[in-house]
Amino acid sequence: MSQISLTFPDGNARDYPAGITAAEVAESIAPSLAKRAISASLDGKHIDLAWPITSSGTIAINTMKDEAPALELIRHDFAHIMARAVQKLWPDTKVTIGPVRDFGWFYDFDRAEPFTPEDLGAIEAEMKWIIAARDPVRTEVWDRDRAIAYYEDQNEPFKLELIDRIPEGEDLRMYWHGDWQDLCRGPHLQNTGQLPADAFKLTHLAGAYWLGDATRPMLQRIYGVAFRNRDDLKAHLTMLEEAAKRDHRKLGREMDLFHMQEEAPGQIFWHPNGWNIYVALQDYMRRRQRAGGYVEVNTPQVVSRKLWEESGHWENYQDHMFIVEVDEEHAKTKTVNALKPMNCPCHVQIFNVGLKSYRDLPLRMAEFGSCNRYEPSGALHGIMRVRGFTQDDAHIFCTENQIEAETKRFIEFLSAIYRDLGFDSFRVKFATRPEHRAGSDETWDKAESALLSATRAAGIEPEINPGEGAFYGPKLEFVLTDAIGRDWQCGTHQVDFVLPERLDASYIGEDGAKHRPVMLHRATLGSFERFIGILIENFAGKLPLWLAPRQVVVASIVSDADDYVHEIVAQLQAKGIRAEADTRNEKINYKVREHSVAKVPVILAIGMKEVETRTVSMRRLDNQGSQNLSLEEVTNQLASEATPPDLR
């Protein structure tokens, strides 16, 4: 048998016969290591201790101390033993797939009877028995026919379909946890007793389409989380509890920002407090856009179906548009309109009025555009995914060779704004051509390569999001996460060669001939609604002073201080600060607590001492203790702090 050479993390290399397993390699180093070994990394690839190694490379033996491989194995083995437990309890259940994910795993099952939340306890108990049994894990490579025959015999149709999707010639690897078997890439641990019985929890049930395809059957998914030890699990559960306190829906109620109700699902009733945030943010964006070379426009809400047919949106999104039909008494035909679901076709209408010259380009046309989309009921989520929203939208009409500079310019524009709003880092995804699209392949080639190279020119290497582009062009997605780690697309930047063609936009070039402009669709915040939701969660409601809905409460300690309280409020308001008086007949402790719970950043407590010395006692949110300052000082300090970042 031929020899291979394996290099260890310390740089030493040793020769072994080809086909040796990682377990044997560990044994050759030290029996104690072999005992603790759980898997190995071969040239960076995570491999099972039981797999034969056939070629030279660098190898590291993993133990439970190596967090990443340990967690991957633990979670993956948990997925298997959960499936085993489920089939033990309900033998008619069909298994499908069960990948590792986030802090745990999920496994999708097909079963006529739905699982109930109570079932989770029974499954957990069964899993603990499997762990206690310390059943060995073993693995074999099977040929396709044998695997197919096996699953036909077991009546596991989903596994058969999976095999069908594995390319010919690729190994089919089988794993057994005790006598329970699954088709699986591996790697895995060596026995079920290695799993920490006190460090896992089945968290929730959900429906999920087979293969993520809405035309395929809906399966039942069970999610679990697992860690290396009980403390890590507890820390994770505590983290989730803390995150739930930052939920914008909860804070929206507690801070009296907005509400939603059954009569207008997916639409927001902004209360005075919430609207303060909205307006502060919009004022800021308006100034930023002016400084950034945009012109602002405004376009109609109710627009004839004709325009949406021309743009292609009718064909693609009709079912998701609010249709407005008007029966005019004397009209022969009923007119069909749609509430504007997006602004681009309207902006092209403005562009198309009069002749445009190459000298007008790039023309950056911005609108705080109110849009309405009939989103599927299941998609709605607080103020993050709604049916009525306002985009900070703009379309840049430019030439092909301006794409790169404009893209770079926008990325810088967005980065500066995100930094001001507390997001120093964010994810950027590059979404490529979808299956269902407008425009030729050549156009798409051009648009994708222009956008990608411009992004790289701005110093960003985006994650690729294949097939997720808009129907008219590829897009960059700027993604932020909410309190519990869900991703939300906020900013976007899209290259579009299709709409200018469809809506016949043109400009006169240097050569005196008509040319098609390119359209760049871009939004910085995305929508005010979603972005405010993200802001609330990221700051846990404690927004920076310039965005805080209620900035200062001036609270009296005794009613003899009321006059001075009102004087302070007036002086702060004169400086543009959102200040209010609290002269209710309550103890100062009560007032401090109430306004702290409401996340008011600054409380000024006023008693007779302050009245006599013309000072104020300033208390910051989450800061016990207070500071005694002159009225002048406090006014100036707060006024400067409440100045939006772009005006400082």
Next chain:
RNA sequence: GCCGGUUUAGCUCAGCAGGUAGAGCAGCUGAUUUGUAAUCAGAAGGUCGCGGGUUCGAUUCCUGCAACCGGCACCA
């Protein structure tokens, strides 16, 4: 839209197996003038999400719908 769950006072939640509902906080009234995260007392507050059915009787059981929550699918 799909799967599962939930819906009781302004908010957070009780309400065992069908006999027209309770608490805390908030709000209201009164007392209290108070020094940095809840002062005391009193009165009041609900067509139990909406519609249909079963029943002598439904908040409770069945059913349809709606909204919301967790996922999936969707996201111009």
